[in-house]
Amino acid sequence: MRFAIFLLLSLCACAFADALEAGAAKIDITAPVGTPLSGYGARMGRNSTSVHDPVWARTLYLDDGETRLFLVSVDLIGIMPELRARVLELASDTVSPENIILTATHTHSAQGATTRNILIRFVSGRYIPEVLEQTAQGIVDSMRNAYDKRKRAALGYAVGAHEGLSVNRRYADGPIDEQIGVILVEDADGNPISIVTNFSAHPTSVGGEDFFSFSSDYPGFYYLEMEELLGPSCVPIFLNGAQGNQTTGNPEQKSGWERTESVGRSLARLAYKTAGYIMFGDVTLRVHYKEAALPATLLDILLPDRVFLQSLEINDLLINFFPGEACVELALEARRRALARGYEAQFSVGLANNHLMYFVPRHLYSDPTYESTSTFYGPGIEDWFYEQFESMMSRPVSRDDNKEQTEHKQPPVLLVHEIPNGVVVDLEGTPREIGIARGGEFLEDIQRLYEMRVVSKVDRGEWTPSSGMLRYIPSFLETKALMLPVLGMGSRVLLQELSLDLIREMEGMASGADLPFDAFWLLQHAPLYDLIEEKTALFAAPLCTMFAAVGERAGADELIVGRNLDWALPEQNVITRTRPTSGNAFMQAGFPWNAGVFTCMNETGLTVCVERVQTSGITRPDKAPIEFILRDIMQFSDDYNTALNRLRRSAHISGVHVLLAGFVEDEPRAAIVEFGKEIVVREEKNGLLLGVLPDNTVADEFTIGRYATIQSFFADMRIIGDLDAQRVLTSFDAASRETVSLGDVWNDHTRHSVVLLPKFRRMNLALPDNDGNPGDFLTIPLTGELFHE
Amino acid sequence: MSEVVRNYTWGGSLRKRRRNLRRHSSGVAKFVFPLLVVVLLLCLWLTRDNYERSAFVPADNNIEFYVNDILGCRDALIESRVFSLAPGWNEAQRVYKIIAGDLPIPEWLLNNLSADLCHVSAPSFDRVNNVVISVHMTRIGGIAERFIRFSPSIETDFAGGLRLFHVPDANIYYAVRGRTLLFSPHRASLIRALTLSPPETLDRSRFMESARKAAGTDIFCRIKSNALDMTDSPFEQLEIVLHLQPATVIAETECRLSREFVEQYAPFMATLSPREFPVPFDCMATLSADMGVSPLELIKTFATMFPALEPVAGLFEEANDDLTPVESITDAQMLFYNALRLAETSMRFGLFGVEPYEMLPAPLLAATFAANTDMVLALFERIAPVPEETGEVDLAPRLDDDHLLAYVPLIGGPSIEPAVASYGHGLLFSSSAALARNLLQSDQLNQHYPRMGNLYIAIRPLPLVNACFDAAREFAISGLLRGHNGDSIEETANKWRGVVSELDDIALFVACDNYDVRAELKMSMNKAQREDSDTPAETGEKERQD
Known part of the structure; x- marks a missing residue:
């Protein structure tokens, strides 16, 4: 595969940042076999039957002397409100709750059973309080271990590009996010503590006989390959991006697990190569967060009217966290706006802190596709996100933008x-x-x-309707x-x-x-x-x-x-x-x-x-x-x-x-x-x-x-x-x-x-x-x- | 002198009294004693018991209650806490307040006004105001009444010489005949009771027999079919004996079904006799029966009574038509319908709980039917191999390893996995294969109830209510239960729990013999609750006495 670096950033001095401390840890959170898996409604909530590969909670702890944060990635379909609430209850006060960033890789082959809402049970299976508790405890353990393993560290980031690792799953000529974002954290001796990779594609490659098996999907092979490349002491972390309408490609023309492995390992190698260009320098961390009122929704029995939003700035890298599955168009526009403000790079991370279903751009709202029918906050949700994320940017609005907005704001x-x-x-x-x-x-x-x-x-x-399930709804x-x-x-x-x-x-x-x-x-x-x-x-x-x-x-x-x-x-x-x-x-x-x-x-x-x-x-x-x-x-x-x-x-x-x-x-x-x-x-x-x-x-x-x-x-x-x-x-x-x-x-x-x-x-x-x-x-x-x- | 002194110091007053007595004895005795004798004779004459109680009961009164020791029954009713089962029923609460409230007259007087049997009769349920109550007074009660009738709150109603008394405050008319006190809120009914000709009155022997049935603190009730305003009354006559015990209320019922009802709605009952039937499941709600007909016939019969069941009956008809004897069984519907066709007359059902956290809150149900085991196993052999593609809702039956149980994965977890199994001499159906496997391990499947009969129903109300609300809560917190959210459903649940927590269980046993039906309803009150509530009740009683 042709590899191209189209942007290389963070070329600051090689000296270690004075205050940066970092630690990383991973915990196997695979639930007992028999627990229903979450992701495909076609499973109809039936029990899992085996473990193909474990699912993980992986945490990176960062502290620049002023800001401490946990960046957590969990191999789950999403971060459901019950899970986030329980994690925050169990977490120590080492890091303030606002600085705990919980994201999910969106594997469709990890445990469900953590959600009580009946509508969600149709996808995630029956509710098992013990599984919720064990999963939350596993996440908290990974946070505690990451903190306990903290040491002086250096951090750098870069972005690379892929070709064909992901495709638009609705339209062959539809947009994709070619960017691969990488953050590398090393200790004082240059040993990698963690590598974080941001890439956008649905982890939905597992099927067939393993439809009821636990697996972290292609991120699992990314972890394996990265651990081979950087050594077992490094904790690779995967942050899925705006994967709403993105799925894995098949550049090596494989099938079954071989395809899953090919995508995961290729991604790791690309990220590793990109990381080779990283240089380290002083690091300033900023976590921006807000509790924002959402547009009104008809699905108010399931979806909230307010949501917790976060953005993370690492020097001139901006990471926007979407509380659900954003389509790639939103990520590309968010990046355009961030770069216009003067940021050097922007990552979009999906499935963070909540799962408000899909977010599609306005022009796709009428599309009869799965993504468009699974969005519930109206066609204007993209503008809402741009507005919210822009309000959380620390870089000021450029003069031109300001002028444009002032002109625009005539009553x-x-x-x-x-x-x-x-x-x-x-x-x-x-x-x-x-x-x-x-x-x-x-x-x-x-x-x-x-x-x-x-x-x-x-x-x-x-x-x-006179046919279909809805007519059987009891009074x-x-x-x-x-x-x-x-x-x-x-x-x-x-x-x-x-x-x-x-x-x-x-x-x-x-x-x-x-x-x-x-x-x-x-x-x-x-x-x-x-x-x-x-x-x-x-x-x-x-x-x-x-x-x-x-x-x-x-x-x-x-x-x-x-x-x-x-x-x-x-x-x-x-x-x-x-x-x-x-x-x-x-x-x-x-x-x-x-x-x-x-x-x-x-x-x-x-x-x-x-x-x-x-x-x-x-x-x-x-x-x-x-x-x-x-x-x-x-x-x-x-x-x-x-x-x-x-x-x-x-x-x-x-x-x-x-x-x-x-x-x-x-x-x-x-x-x-x-x-x-x-x-x-x-x-x-x-x-x-x-x-x-x-x-x-x-x-x-x-x-x-x-x-x-x-x-x-x-x-x-x-x-x-x-x-x-x-x-x-x-x-x-x-x-x-x-x-x-x-x-x-x-x-x-x-x-x-x-x-x-x-x-x-x-x-x-x-x-x-x-x-x-x-x-x-x-x-x-x-x-x-x-x-x- | 000394004698005088001696007498004065140790008992002068006594001597004085004796002296006085001696001095007046002859005059007083001559006057008072005869007077007392006359008064006594007068009282005896006035309070003679010279009327048959049955002479005041119209033979055409279709409802009769016989209550022995009315105050004893009152105490037993209060102690049984039956009324606490109906906190939301205003009428029941009103009755309870009347019964449990302070007595309008002193208890000793009431005991004398109603010494033993109290009889209540009314023509029908839609004319309960026409009720006539008769009680039997002691002689003291009878004399007391003679004084009470002169109270300013009581008016005399001559009533053509019948001499009634009216208590306007209570809107009650009463009359006294010998030591029988009759009263009614309805003047004409009381007059009619007093003026019945012998052929119009209740037969004395029947009255005595009923009184015997109401012995102790029990209540006996007889209801004739005309008491109900129904074209086709289900029974000709219904007799109920209510036994009130501190922790138990038992209602024994005997009734004779009406021929029209049986012929029209339940023809199988015409030849039904008590049978051996399976021991009920040990669970929160159970029904065990042998009505002499198979479940399919029963469904058809009930469908004639309840049109809502017609589609269900139709489904079985359809299954009957569709299946050929050699056809493979490929889906759940074929499996369960054809298994049910093997079911014989002996059956039992049980609700073992609700799994609220399943994909959909799911009841855990089981049923057994007597069946020919060979035919069941032959049925299982016809189950087709599982196809490669089964669809999202998996309806393809699977056979368990031991081939005694077939189940359907359907959707969700182990609580929504319908199963049918073979055991001893029967078929076991369950909404959950896991539950079916557990039941197959238990001994109770092959046991019979110790009494011959036809139907047994038992309910443990508190677990049942808890299970229902556990399920409802899941819908409510998901915003799917009409008119409720998480908080309001909890409030409603607490109200219901308050009602049923008084009851441990309710059991109904029914035995039919042709047209005669004998039923026994037993309500066991919650002992723990009883002990808890004893203290305040006793305290209350004490306060009343104070």
């Missing part, structure tokens, strides 16, 4: 105008700021609707505690193909409304999910009307879009005028909670409306639903053709029609995009475009009746004015108000009537009054004051 604009039966909200700022402002403004509404439309339905079993169990996270996981795929800006804005809305992102995202789909569960009664009423008058038929307005949004659920009407920092400003008529758009126009005059035509037999789309695609179109599409092409690519949508209107080189254009078995684009005929043609075979009789009314209303009008559009949108048979007549355009479910005038970038809006009748039309420009025409 968002949030203006609220009360209008009869509704509000108009003006928003301006970054996507997240806009989201936070909107979520905060409607916090109570959003929380109430989430409880009503999502939580209570799950609790009552209305969304319980004495807290159904929603299990179902909501699972629903949240399954719904992330609906974020696919959405812009990161929109996702950031929704993160902001969730945060502003004090909800987990997944909860907020479920609220977006509550109406859709109701339909999927065959509860079509909620939407049995006629749903929406839309039409456009185009060209000469629209007279001087050139383009008129008429639109009623019919929506069975009671809602507060909210018109938002959003001015994001990137893309187009736009305004939409909707509700407090909806992050997608149903009726919207942007600053280029591009206008969209959506209408559901099919109300039964609906299945969940594979990717983002239509209202979110439209939301991205509004922000990022400047012209009609781009928007139309974007819609043509959305083959996963079905059962809805979209009205798209805009201008192509000042020429007014409009089309209905019908998403059925295939996508059909229908353009205006005689200057009039109806959302649904009266001969449509999928639409219900109410829809057909409504459009027939509009068609006959406009039949004899050579020119359609905005007042005509208003009149037809608000027409209904007052005599039969109690029951919707086939021809009624305005009905009990109408939430807003809008006539959009793209040429003038304004909408005329009527909202239902207290009796459900249409109120007066109000003109709302994209920017500026509202007025009655």
Whole structure:
């Protein structure tokens, strides 16, 4: 294997640091055979059957005269809260608890049985308090032995690179962390006390007949090889990195245990070679730590709302400790930021002090992969970690960064105008700021609707799947505690193909409304999910009307879009005028909670409306639903053709029609995009475009009746004015108000009537009054004051 | 002179009295003695016992209680602490307060007002207000009542010459006939009791027989089917004798099942007679039975009574249809259904505990059934070799080395490893192979209960409650138990422990003979608790006396 050193650091003077003391020790913590192993759910908690190689607790003690610390690496799947708590209880006060860094190598072949939470037992097997006690005692013994063996020491570090020892386990061309970080500690005679190697890959190479055998996996062979290279008195330590989506490669094309051995020994040899470049100098240790509040999570029965975070600085080496399984993208970005601050090297170490499952970058949050479905703190968790780790860096922020941040920190604009039966909200700022402002403004509404439309339905079993394990959950169990996270996981795929800006804005809305992102995202789909569960009664009423008058038929307005949004659920009407920092400003008529758009126009005059035509037999789309695609179109599409092409690519949508209107080189254009078995684009005929043609075979009789009314209303009008559009949108048979007549355009479910005038970038809006009748039309420009025409 | 002095110094007063007596004896005797004789005769006449108690009991009253020595029963009830088993039941607590509270009248008087048998009768459970209570007074009690009736708190109710008395504060009507005191909260019921014609009254011999059954401090109760507001009452008549002892309460029940009930729900009981049945498991909850039908038939029968069991019965039907005699057994369902098909009528079940730390908190259950051992072993021989790929939930049966036990790894540890084994003359099922292996080593598997009967159920409430809460706690601390967290489940557990800690065990023995069912329910109170609580109870008693 070609070996490359791409960075060599720590070239300080050879003199031993005056104050540095170090000691290292290892203790075999292999639990008795029969103890269940942790790591693979497929083991189903059955007993272990043999020991292939022991599992260890290995500790390096360091003291620079001012800072003492224990750096502990344990061959376990993770450091579970019970284990950390017990270790801290048993540990002597030689080192303060904040300076005890507990990490796990993440071997999938070491004892489980140390966690009491029932959900974790499905992976780690039954809870055996004695195993927890013995494991904690073993770790503490290794700490005590390391301390007892302390002596004058020197320390240096370096980073090397590997080729092919690890690969991205999800995408062949996905990113990997090629860095191998090494810390070497020697005594006054130059004898190695310990060598610490940081490398990122899942220790999941053991299987087959040894599926139920104890093993430390490839780190075990790393230990053996390193002890052969540096002598038995050296305690090799392995720190796994951001291994979330990294696994071992197979550069020597071996199989079975030979592959495991090949990776472990190759890693040791690479680390040994890298260590050969290390020079020693004065050492300053700094441990930074904090107890940080985590973003909200739906899986709150398992995961905490606060976590203990640590960073270690050894001179200009920064080590960030992730309390779980970070994907490599987070490590690479954390390193970029650290190096930008002036650190010479950065290591990311995973599985430290806790196990909060996976952390994936925002762009992978919607991936239907194991890592992405096993992350529970929302798509913004990567930013949260960067922020936390940056706040624990002792090196100051560079001037450029500071300036950038200062410029960035302009307060968002949030203006609220009360209008009869509704509000108009003006928003301006970054996507997240806009989201936070909107979520905060409607916090109570959003929380109430989430409880009503999502939580209570799950609790009552209305969304319980008709197949699979979840349907067997007995009623004495807290159904929603299990179902909501699972629903949240399954719904992330609906974020696919959405812009990161929109996702950031929704993160902001969730945060502003004090909800987990997944909860907020479920609220977006509550109406859709109701339909999927065959509860079509909620939407049995006629749903929406839309039409456009185009060209000469629209007279001087050139383009008129008429639109009623019919929506069975009671809602507060909210018109938002959003001015994001990137893309187009736009305004939409909707509700407090909806992050997608149903009726919207942007600053280029591009206008969209959506209408559901099919109300039964609906299945969940594979990717983002239509209202979110439209939301991205509004922000990022400047012209009609781009928007139309974007819609043509959305083959996963079905059962809805979209009205798209805009201008192509000042020429007014409009089309209905019908998403059925295939996508059909229908353009205006005689200057009039109806959302649904009266001969449509999928639409219900109410829809057909409504459009027939509009068609006959406009039949004899050579020119359609905005007042005509208003009149037809608000027409209904007052005599039969109690029951919707086939021809009624305005009905009990109408939430807003809008006539959009793209040429003038304004909408005329009527909202239902207290009796459900249409109120007066109000003109709302994209920017500026509202007025009655 | 000296005689005078002598007399004065050693007993003058005595002599004076004697002298006085002598001086007045003739006049007083002439007046007082006849008066006393007259008063005595009057008292004897007034308190003559000239009424049959049974004459006041309507023959159509479907509920009857006979309580001998009511104060003795009261003390026995208090001492047995039966009421402490129902701390949350307000009605029970109200009754307990009435019974254990201070007596409304002095104890000596109460003893005289209710000297021996107290009889309580009511038409049905939905008309308990129509209850009529009769007690037998001593002559002193009878005389005392004559004075009490003049108390201002008692009103006379002429009632057409029946001469009732009304105690408005207690809302009770009473009447006295000879030395029989009758009272009721319901005036009409009391009037009816006083005006029964002979054919309407309870047969005297039957009354005496029932009184005999309530001897000592026992309570005898007879309930006829009409007492229940049910279309198809399960029984024609039910008799219960309650024996109250300091550490034990025994309820002996005899009942005759109604023909309709048996025909509709449990036809097998029509020909059932007492049988030899297995000795119950020594565990926290056990059931041992021989009802003359196999478990499959029993499940079908119960499915007609409890529709929730229909799917279970359906599963067995399905298994019956699916399996051909030569087919290999490849999964757990085939193994257990087909093993159960070999089960005969003698059966027992036991809950040995709960393993709260298993992958899922798991009950440790076992059951045995009489079965033909050869057929069981033949069944085991049909178990297919374990396939190479078994799936995550491993349902492939394995045979133990000695081939007497087959088990299924399923999921998790040794407490979730269902097993079926062959022993002596039967089949052993268990939710845990480890438990099954232990039981196979014990002698009790082949033993029989010393009495002939059909059903025996025993429960040790405290271990059972502890086991249930051990399991519930695991769900609660994992946030999975509806309405509870770790703290609240502990609170609830403590309440339950407080209730059941009074009881050591409850055992029910049932023997059926055609339509007649004889049952014995025995509740053994916790001796340690009893000794602990003796002191405060005694102290309380002493305080009351003081």
